[in-house]
Amino acid sequence: MEERRVWDETQLRKYDVPLVYVPKYRYDDPKVQELISANKPVIITGSELVASALNWDVDYLKEHMNNSNCTVIFSKNHKFKYFDDKSVRPDVKAKFVPPTRKVGMKMAEFAKRLREWKKGDERLYLQQMLNNTVGPGIVHDFLRFHWDWINSLQKNMSWGPLTSNLLLIAMEGNVTPCHYDEQQNLFAQIRGFKRFIMFPPEQFECLYPYPVYHPHDRQSQVDFERPDYMKFPKFKGAVGHEAVIGPGDVLYIPIYWWHHVESLMRGGYTVSVNFWYKAGPTEKIEYPLKGYQKVAIMRNVEKMLLEALHDPQELGPLLRALVLGRYT
Numbered sequence: 001m002e003e004r005r006v007w008d009e010t011q012l013r014k015y016d017v018p019l020v021y022v023p024k025y026r027y028d029d030p031k032v033q034e035l036i037s038a039n040k041p042v043i044i045t046g047s048e049l050v051a052s053a054l055n056w057d058v059d060y061l062k063e064h065m066n067n068s069n070c071t072v073i074f075s076k077n078h079k080f081k082y083f084d085d086k087s088v089r090p091d092v093k094a095k096f097v098p099p100t101r102k103v104g105m106k107m108a109e110f111a112k113r114l115r116e117w118k119k120g121d122e123r124l125y126l127q128q129m130l131n132n133t134v135g136p137g138i139v140h141d142f143l144r145f146h147w148d149w150i151n152s153l154q155k156n157m158s159w160g161p162l163t164s165n166l167l168l169i170a171m172e173g174n175v176t177p178c179h180y181d182e183q184q185n186l187f188a189q190i191r192g193f194k195r196f197i198m199f200p201p202e203q204f205e206c207l208y209p210y211p212v213y214h215p216h217d218r219q220s221q222v223d224f225e226r227p228d229y230m231k232f233p234k235f236k237g238a239v240g241h242e243a244v245i246g247p248g249d250v251l252y253i254p255i256y257w258w259h260h261v262e263s264l265m266r267g268g269y270t271v272s273v274n275f276w277y278k279a280g281p282t283e284k285i286e287y288p289l290k291g292y293q294k295v296a297i298m299r300n301v302e303k304m305l306l307e308a309l310h311d312p313q314e315l316g317p318l319l320r321a322l323v324l325g326r327y328t
């Protein structure tokens with residue numbers, strides 16, 4: 001049956017990227033397991049995975065997890081580009097200008113700042129792992145997640161252990177720029193609508209990730225709002241897979257798949273919880289290798305060469321000498 005549209009295209013940001021739609025199936029449709037085992041994205045409806053949390057708004061969370069110290073990211077614009085400058089070399093860190101800043105605060109303070117936010121203020125994005133500091137009400141809701149469904153999925157897909165659940169509370173219009181993660185991800189939407197633009201690992205060449213030693217490792221260098229086609233010409237060839245999810249929907253984000261994420265403009269703040277799983281063991285190696293396996297190999301080659309060469313500036317010339325006129 002035709003579903004009632006509660007959002008419209010004007011709430012989506014416009015990018016110069018052709019899009020195809022991510023398919024949507026009910027959780028008990030065999031197509032869901034078929035697509036997930038093929039590492040393809042799918043919107044899963046009716047799973048009731050986080051039905052016990054559909055009442056998680058900031059007032060309820062303020063009530064039931066106000067002892068938790070939450071990580072809140074502040075940005076001068078709508079983009080919240082992830083960075084990790086803990087493990088980078090001192091010379092790289094010295095040159096790096098963090099695009100956002102992180103502050104620890106209680107849910108009550110976050111709720112207050114959200115309520116009192118006005119145009120021109122820094123935007124906020126709460127991103128906090130659910131841990132044992134949450135109150136009994138949250139634990140009660142968490143225990144009533146539809147664990148037997150997601151545990152059977154984890155088992156059938158031979159995924160590794162659940163590593164964490166990230167609670168995400170974003171202001172309307174917030175954007176997490178395009179990046180990939182090295183874990184399987186079931187992304188559950190609780191409040192508001194989120195739009196994902198995803199790309200398979202095979203499109204690595206179109207998305208130009210930062211070097212692995214950079215604080216923005218795993219993030220695309222391409223600014224989707226103003227793509228530099230001189231520097232990143234292959235971005236013209238990128239084709240995105242679009243998914244818009246709302247309360248009760250779960251999106252499967254396959255390991256190594258790129259994803260750009262945005263909370264719809266004029267849609268109010270959004271609440272989501274993700275489920276990150278370690279990858280399962282690779283059964284039989286089949287050739288030719290899959291895209292994500294080649295990405296993993298390239299990461300290892302970069303790390304090994306950086307270890308051997310010491311100076312990142314030497315990596316390009318060495319790889320050019322290795323490849324040009326010999327493998328091309």
Ligand SMILES: O=C(O)C(=O)[C@H]1CC[C@@H](C(=O)O)C1
Nearest residue numbers: 168175176181185187261274
């Ligand atoms: O679940 C993931 O893989 C993520 O990237 C989360 C971190 C930023 C989040 C967002 O929804 O904007 C999604």
Ligand SMILES: [Zn+2]
Nearest residue numbers: 179180181259
């Ligand atoms: Zn991610």
